[in-house]
Amino acid sequence: MSRSSATSSSRPPPPSGSRPARCSPATRADRLDSVEAHRDRILGLTAPLPAVTVPVADAVGLVTAADVVAAVDLPAFDHAAMDGYAVRAADVATEPVVLPVAGVVAAGDAEQPALDAGTARRIMTGAPAPAGADVVVPFEWTDRGVEQVRIDRRVASAQNIRRAGEDLVAGAVAVPAGTRLAPQHLALLVAVGVESAAVHPAPRVAVLATGEELTSGQVPDSNTVAIAAAAAPLGSVVRSFGPVPDDPARLVARLAEAAESADLVVTTGGVSAGDHDVVKAALRDRDAFWFGSVAVKPGRPQGCGVVTASGGRRVPVVCLPGTPVAAYSSFRLFVEPALRSLGGVARRASARAALDAPVAVSSDRTVLLPARYVGPGRVAQLPGHVGHSQRLLASADVLLVVPPGAAALPAGSEVEILPLG
Numbered sequence: 001m002s003r004s005s006a007t008s009s010s011r012p013p014p015p016s017g018s019r020p021a022r023c024s025p026a027t028r029a030d031r032l033d034s035v036e037a038h039r040d041r042i043l044g045l046t047a048p049l050p051a052v053t054v055p056v057a058d059a060v061g062l063v064t065a066a067d068v069v070a071a072v073d074l075p076a077f078d079h080a081a082m083d084g085y086a087v088r089a090a091d092v093a094t095e096p097v098v099l100p101v102a103g104v105v106a107a108g109d110a111e112q113p114a115l116d117a118g119t120a121r122r123i124m125t126g127a128p129a130p131a132g133a134d135v136v137v138p139f140e141w142t143d144r145g146v147e148q149v150r151i152d153r154r155v156a157s158a159q160n161i162r163r164a165g166e167d168l169v170a171g172a173v174a175v176p177a178g179t180r181l182a183p184q185h186l187a188l189l190v191a192v193g194v195e196s197a198a199v200h201p202a203p204r205v206a207v208l209a210t211g212e213e214l215t216s217g218q219v220p221d222s223n224t225v226a227i228a229a230a231a232a233p234l235g236s237v238v239r240s241f242g243p244v245p246d247d248p249a250r251l252v253a254r255l256a257e258a259a260e261s262a263d264l265v266v267t268t269g270g271v272s273a274g275d276h277d278v279v280k281a282a283l284r285d286r287d288a289f290w291f292g293s294v295a296v297k298p299g300r301p302q303g304c305g306v307v308t309a310s311g312g313r314r315v316p317v318v319c320l321p322g323t324p325v326a327a328y329s330s331f332r333l334f335v336e337p338a339l340r341s342l343g344g345v346a347r348r349a350s351a352r353a354a355l356d357a358p359v360a361v362s363s364d365r366t367v368l369l370p371a372r373y374v375g376p377g378r379v380a381q382l383p384g385h386v387g388h389s390q391r392l393l394a395s396a397d398v399l400l401v402v403p404p405g406a407a408a409l410p411a412g413s414e415v416e417i418l419p420l421g
């Protein structure tokens with residue numbers, strides 16, 4: 001029961017499009033779904049956001065929606081890799097050798113006339129290499145002459161000229177689809193003449209904390225801060241629409257408002273069995289929502305679904321429990337994969353680490369235990385169960401993900417970990 005009697009039983013039109021029709025309904029109140037099953041349920045509501053074309057300079061952190069192909073060769077033209085003299089290798093096969101200097105070429109100069117046999121041309125790093133030259137002899141190996149140059153070393157083979165396309169040829173894939181663009185990718189794309197790229201846009205995440213104790217100021221809203229801080233480095237744009245009081249009508253209105261400008265809405269609180277569990281009260285009767293229990297400690301009560309924004313745009317909603325430790329660990333378990341999916345990042349294997357000391361836990365649920373790195377790839381459980389301790393969570397580097405039914409885990413065992421960021 002809610003504080004307000006204005007519960008919503010609105011049923012949105014059946015979902016359509018690429019996303020699955022609806023969340024599968026909870027069967028029995030006491031049924032526990034596995035972590036994987038709930039994650040898959042949420043991933044079933046998300047798909048990579050449709051690609052947009054953005055200028056390369058604005059694309060850092062976004063994921064390429066298609067292979068990006070080099071428009072021009074890299075380098076674009078044959079050029080000197082050293083300051084020195086462009087010569088023909090055959091002319092410097094003996095030492096010392098003296099050659100007349102026929103001209104000077106600097107970076108930025110136009111294409112050069114071919115180099116005559118038996119001559120040298122002063123050339124600066126980055127300058128176009130004249131046809132016929134296959135070696136740049138560095139100044140350090142010469143007397144640096146202006147009219148003529150004495151070359152003191154025998155140069156055995158072609159060197160110090162970077163050939164057009166030797167790094168990447170026009171038409172080759174510069175950055176494959178599915179790459180999260182980092183500064184070095186942007187530099188490569190600019191270098192190969194690409195001005196814009198098709199990327200999945202940054203997912204827009206709306207965070208909606210709920211609870212009268214938050215709106216009254218009795219309890220500070222730490223969930224919104226944690227979720228926003230966790231989602232932003234994953235390449236999302238985060239906006240808070242909370243906190244919302246325990247009034248289903250207001251929750252429904254705020255959810256609709258949030259969905260208009262979001263690709264994913266995350267609510268916290270109001271999903272367990274209390275009299276004022278507003279999220280569940282407002283949404284549980286909708287066909288497109290599921291509420292139930294997941295076999296994980298902490299984080300048992302969970303929900304998810306879809307709301308329809310204007311234009312029929314379907315926006316997934318993940319409803320996390322309110323208890324701060326459960327909210328944050330549930331974000332890592334369920335929301336982070338959804339954000340990756342929306343952003344076009346392929347699913348990846350879970351992170352793992354080796355236990356530095358045995359872990360004794362036996363539960364019919366997945367148990368999340370706070371742990372710290374004690375060396376590369378080695379973690380040690382922190383004393384105490386994370387339970388609802390925000391202090392303990394804040395001293396952890398990772399949460400150990402101990403699967404249901406695991407017997408005592410000996411030192412050295414590889415376990416799944418959830419990095420906490």
Ligand SMILES: Nc1nc2c(c(=O)[nH]1)N[C@H]1C(S)=C(S)[C@@H](COP(=O)(O)OP(=O)(O)OC[C@H]3O[C@@H](n4cnc5c(N)ncnc54)[C@H](O)[C@@H]3O)O[C@H]1N2
Nearest residue numbers: 209219220221222223269270271272273300321322323326
């Ligand atoms: N009879 C039952 N009671 C509870 C059950 C249950 O199965 N049966 N489940 C428990 C578990 S497990 C959890 S977790 C919590 C989840 O409850 P809700 O999702 O409904 O969350 P709230 O009741 O709204 O809040 C719980 C707790 O967290 C504090 N909170 C909430 N939001 C925030 C926020 N944004 N920032 C900081 N703290 C927040 C809130 O004040 C409460 O103390 O239910 C158990 N109960």
Ligand code: MOO
Nearest residue numbers: 298299300323326
């Ligand atoms: O399982 Mo609740 O999620 O204890 O914190």
